[in-house]
Amino acid sequence: MKTLAEIRQKYQKKLDFLDLELLIAHIIKKPREFVLAHPEYELDKFKIENLKLKIARRAKHEPIAYILGHKEFFGLEFRVDENTLIPRPETELLIEEVLQEFQDTRYNPEYSGQNTKIIDVGTGSGNIIVSLAKNLESKKIKFVGIDISEKALRIAKQNAKKNKVDKKIKFLKGSLLEPFKKYSLLTTHYSLLILANLPYLSKKIYSSTPVDVKKYEPKSALISGTDGLNHYKKLFKQIKKIYVSCFMLNVTCFVEISPEQKPRIQKLIKIQFPEAKIEFKKDLAGKWRLLVIKL
CATH class of the missing domain: 3.40.50.150 (Vaccinia Virus protein VP39)
Structure with a gap:
């Protein structure tokens, strides 16, 4: 188990801060505001492994919208892919x-x-x-x-x-x-x-x-x-x-x-x-x- 604060500390130099927050929010199925407000929240090993895979994809320049599978536009959410x-x-x-x-x-x-x-x-x-x-x-x-x-x-x-x-x-x-x-x-x-x-x-x-x-x-x-x-x-x-x-x-x-x-x-x-x-x-x-x- 690792807290959001620990995860942020570990990956902050490898990934844009906003991208990291969006990936975490996607994995834990919470809004980004939750990620910011709860540094004590813990992720189990399965969620951490999932996060690592998505971070690796982003490190290869894959757009964050494709990794998440959606993009917000004009206040609505849209599914996107390649x-x-x-x-x-x-x-x-x-x-x-x-x-x-x-x-x-x-x-x-x-x-x-x-x-x-x-x-x-x-x-x-x-x-x-x-x-x-x-x-x-x-x-x-x-x-x-x-x-x-x-x-x-x-x-x-x-x-x-x-x-x-x-x-x-x-x-x-x-x-x-x-x-x-x-x-x-x-x-x-x-x-x-x-x-x-x-x-x-x-x-x-x-x-x-x-x-x-x-x-x-x-x-x-x-x-x-x-x-x-x-x-x-x-x-x-x-x-x-x-x-x-x-x-x-x-x-x-x-x-x-x-x-x-x-x-x-x-x-x-x-x-x-x-x-x-x-x-x-x-x-x-x-x-x-x-x-x-x-x-």
């Missing part, structure tokens, strides 16, 4: 901006009388679409999550069920908006919000990412060609086809980007959507992170 990108705090800006959009009575279906469809392209773990389905209660809003990975969709469906919104979200398999060629989810009676946190790292930026990202997180969910814009170029072409073929009242896109892409993606939007109203938003670190396009 098939899904780990949700980032900066992506919460996208959620906040979409929720703010619905504060405007022109877009809120409860006031406008217009049904709204929210489509999360490249849903991954489902953190974006699940968070919105949890926070938007209107029955006039339809939620759709799309991903090309069957394994990622399996995780997304589990997260929807875990957060009690599985009945509200339809998940589809396909590349970007391709499923809509086979599935008639778009009609003239919908306002449409398209959300995209697609791979947007250039090869150069990807090469400088931390070891835990390059070694463990799915490369296909991070990198997008030489300039990091391959996926968005294809998506914008698809959106243009949808826009010109459907008579919708509103089409709004929320797109997460890499900060250095702002001037290039701005030119790209002006080519595809010359009449669009575009706005860039900064994250809490003061970096350009979100693009809002209103067609």
Whole structure:
């Protein structure tokens, strides 16, 4: 038996303090606050061995979220594994901006009388679409999550069920908006919000990412060609086809980007959507992170 104080003393130089606290809390099934408040709490030899195995995994740069099997995002808990990108705090800006959009009575279906469809392209773990389905209660809003990975969709469906919104979200398999060629989810009676946190790292930026990202997180969910814009170029072409073929009242896109892409993606939007109203938003670190396009 060893106390939490003894364990902390032994491993504090080998592991980040926060990581160690999270691992201990996970093993003893207590909140992190308990670990901080009870240094006298004892772990038996089985829990200590379990902790050693997890510390060894973290020492090899495996992300703490993969070791724990979950990650918190926008106040909710999401299951994650090596098939899904780990949700980032900066992506919460996208959620906040979409929720703010619905504060405007022109877009809120409860006031406008217009049904709204929210489509999360490249849903991954489902953190974006699940968070919105949890926070938007209107029955006039339809939620759709799309991903090309069957394994990622399996995780997304589990997260929807875990957060009690599985009945509200339809998940589809396909590349970007391709499923809509086979599935008639778009009609003239919908306002449409398209959300995209697609791979947007250039090869150069990807090469400088931390070891835990390059070694463990799915490369296909991070990198997008030489300039990091391959996926968005294809998506914008698809959106243009949808826009010109459907008579919708509103089409709004929320797109997460890499900060250095702002001037290039701005030119790209002006080519595809010359009449669009575009706005860039900064994250809490003061970096350009979100693009809002209103067609």
